[in-house]
Amino acid sequence: MLRLVYRALWWLVAPLAVLRLLIRSRRERGYREHIGERFGFGPARRADDLAPLIWVHAVSVGETRAAQPLIEALQQAHPDARILLTHMTPSGRATGVQLYGERVSRSYLPYDSPSLVRRFLRAWRPSLGIVMETEVWPTLIDECKRADIPLVLTNARMSARSFKRAAKFGNATREVFGGFTRVLAQTQSDADRLSALGARNIAVLGNLKFDMTAPPELYARGHAWRAAIGERPVWVAASTREGEEALVLQAFTTLRTRVPDALLILVPRHPQRFDEVAVLIDSAALSYVRRSAWAGRVAAAGSGIDAAPVLPSDVNVLLGDSMGEMSAYYAASDLAFIGGSLLPLGGQNLIEACAAGVPVLIGPHTFNFTQATNDAIAEGAALRVSDPAALARDLRELFTDKPRRLAMSAAASAFAAKHRGATARTVAMLGALLLDKEHEV
Numbered sequence: 001m002l003r004l005v006y007r008a009l010w011w012l013v014a015p016l017a018v019l020r021l022l023i024r025s026r027r028e029r030g031y032r033e034h035i036g037e038r039f040g041f042g043p044a045r046r047a048d049d050l051a052p053l054i055w056v057h058a059v060s061v062g063e064t065r066a067a068q069p070l071i072e073a074l075q076q077a078h079p080d081a082r083i084l085l086t087h088m089t090p091s092g093r094a095t096g097v098q099l100y101g102e103r104v105s106r107s108y109l110p111y112d113s114p115s116l117v118r119r120f121l122r123a124w125r126p127s128l129g130i131v132m133e134t135e136v137w138p139t140l141i142d143e144c145k146r147a148d149i150p151l152v153l154t155n156a157r158m159s160a161r162s163f164k165r166a167a168k169f170g171n172a173t174r175e176v177f178g179g180f181t182r183v184l185a186q187t188q189s190d191a192d193r194l195s196a197l198g199a200r201n202i203a204v205l206g207n208l209k210f211d212m213t214a215p216p217e218l219y220a221r222g223h224a225w226r227a228a229i230g231e232r233p234v235w236v237a238a239s240t241r242e243g244e245e246a247l248v249l250q251a252f253t254t255l256r257t258r259v260p261d262a263l264l265i266l267v268p269r270h271p272q273r274f275d276e277v278a279v280l281i282d283s284a285a286l287s288y289v290r291r292s293a294w295a296g297r298v299a300a301a302g303s304g305i306d307a308a309p310v311l312p313s314d315v316n317v318l319l320g321d322s323m324g325e326m327s328a329y330y331a332a333s334d335l336a337f338i339g340g341s342l343l344p345l346g347g348q349n350l351i352e353a354c355a356a357g358v359p360v361l362i363g364p365h366t367f368n369f370t371q372a373t374n375d376a377i378a379e380g381a382a383l384r385v386s387d388p389a390a391l392a393r394d395l396r397e398l399f400t401d402k403p404r405r406l407a408m409s410a411a412a413s414a415f416a417a418k419h420r421g422a423t424a425r426t427v428a429m430l431g432a433l434l435l436d437k438e439h440e441v
Contacts, residue, residue, distance in 0.1 A: 006138060007114060014039075017111060027272040030090025037108040040119030045082075052081040052434060055126035057109055060092035061269075062349060063132040066155060068099055069211040069423045070130075075103070077427050078434065084124055091271060091323070098324045112139040121147050128434050130154045134162070141179035150181040150433045154426060155208045157186050158193040159346070159367040166197055174198025181433065184426055187371040203429060206422030207372060209351045214327030219356070222331025225295060228308035229263060229318075229332065233399045236265040236320075236329045236358075239348040240339035245277050247342050247388045249284045254392035256316070259399050263311075265329050267320030269339060269348070274321040281317050288317035291325075330356035334405065335398055337361045337391060340368075347373065354381050355416040359408035361385050361394055375419070380411035 018035065025032035036042050045053065054074055058064040064087065071083055083104040087093045096106055107124075110116035117140050129144055129151040131137075136153070144151040158166075166173045177183075177198040185191035186207045195202055226234070237248045245266065252264045268277045274290075281288045295308040311318070320329055330336055330353050341347040341363030350360045351372060360382035366373040376382035385391040398405045 014111065014113070028090055028270075030093065033090070034093075034108055038110055038116075040110040040116040040123070042107055042123075043105065044123035045125060049082075052078065052127040053084055053124060054078065054081050054430075054434065055084040055086065055124060055129045057086045057129070057131045057135055058092060058096070059087060059132070059135055060089040061095045063135075064092045064095040064099065065212060066209045066349075067132055069213070070154070070208055070426060071100065071104065073423050073427045074430070077431060081127070081434070084126065094323065109137075109140075112137040114139055114143060117143040118147075121149065128152070128430065130430065133157055136176060138176045138179075141176060145179050150436075151179070152430060152433065153180045153183045153194075153199070154430075155186055155422070156183050156194060157190045157368070158197070159370065160193070161367050163193040163197065182429065184429060186422075189371060205425040205429070206419060207351070208422045208426065209349055209372075210355075210416060210419040211421070211423040212352060212355070214352070214356070218325060218327040219331045221325070222328035222333075224308050225328065225332040228295070229311045230313075232313075233259055233262045234265065234333045235262065235335040235337065235395055235399075236267060236333040237337045238267050238326060238329065238339055238353065239269040240266065240277075241269055241343065241345050242273065244339055244342050244345075245280050248337065248339075248391075249280060249286065251388035251391040251395070252286075252317075253284065254389065255395050258396045261313070262395075262399065263318060264316065265318045265320055265333060267326065267329055271321070271323055274319065278319055278321075281319065286316040287314055288319050289315050290319045290321045292321050294318065326352060327356060330358045333358055335359050335361065335395060337385075337395075338363075341365050342388070342391075350376055350382060351416060354412035357409045357413040359383075359398065359405055359412055361391060363391075376412070376415055379415045379418075380408060381415040382412070383408075 021031045021035060034042065056067055056071060058067045075083060085096050085104045085106045086109040087096060088109060093106060110120045121143060126149055129149050131153055133155050134157060141151060174197060177194060178200055180199060182201045183194055183199040184203050184205045185194060188204050191202045191204050240248060255262055266277065268274060294311060336353040336358045338348050338350045338353065338360055344365045346368030347366035349369060350362060353360050354376060360376060362373060362382055362384055364384065364386055377384055383394055385394055
């Protein structure tokens with residue numbers, strides 16, 4: 001009965017979904033593009049294209065970046081196969097274009113209605129489907145099973161909060177999670193919760209995000225920025241969310257009473273909020289410059305990086321209004337605060353900062369990244385702060401205690417290196433499924 005209600009609701013909300021896209025496009029124009037793909041219309045494979053197609057669904061920016069080492073390893077292991085990358089958000093799609101260019105095909109995933117999903121699957125004829133992390137769409141799972149397409153939940157995670165919500169639906173939830181061909185979990189805790197929800201054929205393979213490697217030119221770009229900034233103490237507030245920037249600026253104002261020459265690099269997670277955050281900085285009576293206005297000329301030049309113009313010493317905040325440069329921001333910083341964690345939003349990925357050797361501060365709300373956060377804290381790579389006052393205090397202490405800061409930096413690098421290897425394990429398991437599928441053909 002729940003399944004029938006769910007499908008009926010999709011028919012009812014489809015017209016409203018288009019209206020919602022148009023409303024959201026006022027802030028992010030990409031939402032009004034490729035709308036037909038969301039209903040299963042759009043590009044398709046040629047009828048005579050018989051190469052294996054590996055389909056990877058990465059809903060937005062974080063999942064798209066997490067999929068990078070996996071996609072590159074799959075392309076290396078299966079050079080005869082094609083890759084289709086699907087998304088739900090324009091920012092995820094833009095990230096896919098930036099990372100892969102024309103090496104992959106791309107589309108939006110259609111809404112989770114039977115006829116739309118069938119149209120999509122007929123158009124692309126995937127040999128193997130891979131959905132990243134938390135993407136669980138009941139109709140998509142059913143239709144893949146009906147079409148005999150192996151569907152794998154990869155880099156899977158299940159927070160305690162999400163588990164409690166899903167468990168309320170009882171047998172309906174178990175039928176949905178039981179429809180995956182395989183589930184490749186990040187941690188044993190994730191595996192236990194997914195098993196309790198009905199998932200079968202579970203393996204714990206680790207977190208793909210530990211295998212992400214930033215292009216060397218991004219680190220070089222960040223070092224060029226740092227040279228232009230000078231010897232000032234620098235911290236980055238990365239991937240901040242709505243309502244959080246005000247708290248970060250509050251902490252920064254407190255910090256400046258003790259470390260007056262500190263520079264904050266503030267990088268909102270969503271590009272449509274850059275202008276909004278600029279207004280917040282103005283309201284806090286802080287001098288700022290946008291990355292696009294200050295270092296817009298910084299670019300790769302042969303084997304080197306063009307020098308950035310000197311950042312004026314009276315600039316308090318550098319607003320990171322760019323996409324795909326987070327590793328450069330980390331490389332320019334002494335310390336990193338990871339956003340989405342001062343408010344109950346679940347936190348963001350701290351692994352990229354650790355891989356850059358940057359000590360991490362993170363708020364109390366990290367339920368989407370529980371294991372990685374707890375491990376980083378236990379291994380001396382990160383500190384948890386409870387509120388803006390604690391954030392300002394710990395920033396001040398770390399800025400004034402260089403040996404402690406350097407020890408945390410070394411611990412961060414060691415933490416990131418220690419947990420690598422999930423990609424190779426994942427590719428081996430996916431390769432076995434792809435081989436089985438080819439044998440069937």
